[in-house]
Amino acid sequence: MPIDVRHAVAPDQLPQFTTADLRDRFVVGDLFAEGECRFCYSMADRLVIGGVVPGGASVPLTTPDEVRSEYFCERRELGVVNVGAADGIVTTDGVEHVLAPADVLYVGRGTRQVVFAGDARFYLVSAPAHAEHPTVKVTRDEAMPVALGSIKTSNERVIHKYIHAEGAASCQLVLGVTFLAEGSMWNTMPAHVHERRSEIYLYFNLPDDQRVVHLMGEPHETRHVVLANEQAVISPPWSIHAGMGTxxxxxxxAMAGENLDYGDVEQQPIVGLL
Incomplete structure (x- = not known):
């Protein structure tokens, strides 16, 4: 199917958008379809996200015309996250990597062939790469945990960092998975912006009859979008990104941009959000 291309948006455009406009520009759904590779190309730092559901078959990573390369990772690096409930296999240039749920595979630039198999649900994030780094698997137990928040403020959570400056090496891709404690519904609050990186969230493990209300926009001019399970939302460098689940x-x-410094953010006081 044709790749979904999302163009960059300036902050002064946001107040003019309807709910439909916001969803058309920032919300990405329908990434996961059995037997297919589906993609969305965001012009914000040229991030590409995708979904693959092998469904028991073998599904090769395709190369959309929009990336203008012989093979997908010719000039790109790739992060693969198993967001499903079963194990899956990712084969890179003949080498098999078994990914359990919440495991991540970093695939370096120059990898010519990537094939997905098993009953997993694979989420893909890719950024342009200027150098080659080794392909490496990082399990959930091997990821760097960072405990944040409190049950008293409904945002107790553990951030697991997989692809970052002190973990799996990359050119500009930074990626992790956040798990909320039982009873906590807020993520990334207090909110922040990071003007040197764009970010994309993919919400998963959310019951089909529940939703996440995701806040975005400049801190003084916020908007919201309502997201279902396995929907993603694009966050430009000027936008906050925080959500509350039901x-x-x-x-x-996942982020890409000018640096790999996870802490390079501008915190926004809760009382200053409008």
Missing amino acids: ASYAFVW
Whole structure:
């Protein structure tokens, strides 16, 4: 199917958008279809996200015309997250990597062939790469945990960092998964912006009859979009990104941009949000 291309949006455009406009520009759904590779190309730092559901078959990573390359990772690096409930296999240039739920595979630039198999649900995030780094698997137990928040403020959570400056090496891709404690519904609050990186969230493990209300926009001019399970939302460098769920959930966060410094953010006081 044709790749979904999302163009960059300036902050002064946001107040003019209707709910439909916001969803058309920032919300990405329908990434996961059995037997297919589906993609969305965001012009914000040229991030590409995708979904693959092998369904028991073998599904090769396709190369959309929009990336203008012989093979997908010719000039790109790739992060693969198993967001499903079963194990899956990712084969890179003949080498098999078994990914359990919440495991991540970093695929380096120059990898010519990537094939997905098993009953997993694979979420893909890719960024342009200027150098080659080794392909490496990082399990959930091997990821760097960071405990944040409190049950008293409904945002107790553990951030697991997989692809980052102190973990799996990359050119500009930074990726992790956040799991909320039982009874906590807020993520990334207090909110922040990071003007040197764009970010994309994928919400998963959310019951089909529940939703996440995701806040975005400049801190003084916020908007919201309502997201279902396995929907993603694009966050430009000028936008906050925080959400409140109606039930338990997890999310994959992924960034690309000028640096790999996870702490390079501008915190926004809660009382200053409008």
